[in-house]
Amino acid sequence: MQLQTQLEELLQKCSPSHLEILNESSGHGGYFPGKESHFKVTIVSDVFQGLRLVQRHQKIYSLVGDLLAPSKIHALAIHAYTHDEWTGERPDSPNCAHAPKHASS
Incomplete structure (x- = not known):
């Protein structure tokens, strides 16, 4: 089973109204x-x-901790909101210093 699918199944335990x-x-x-x-x-x-x-x-880590291992998920960015806090927008992720470099034209 794919890691993303496993992550999604585990996070359903939080009864999310929105999960991305x-x-x-x-x-x-x-x-x-x-x-x-x-x-x-x-x-x-x-x-x-x-x-x-x-x-x-900590609540998220307690649910998905087994997936956070060197051979599985290396990094997990978490944006957790209540219904009252949710604006429909999530922050962008920063660029990785080790991202693949693309040749410039």
Whole structure:
């Protein structure tokens, strides 16, 4: 089973009203088609109500921790919101210093 699918299944335990998982592996060094190493998660759920940012991340890590291993997911960006906080927009990811370089024209 693909890592992205596993990630999605585990995060369903938060009963999200919005869940977006982006595979950002292609923007990082060592990329090849099908690689799953870097993900960005945007999740909206009221299970985050009253939790500080670090507590929200801890909740996510407790669900998906087994996927965070050198042979699996290398990096996971988390954007966790309650329904009241969600504006419909998520922040862009920064460029990776080790991203594949493209020849300039």
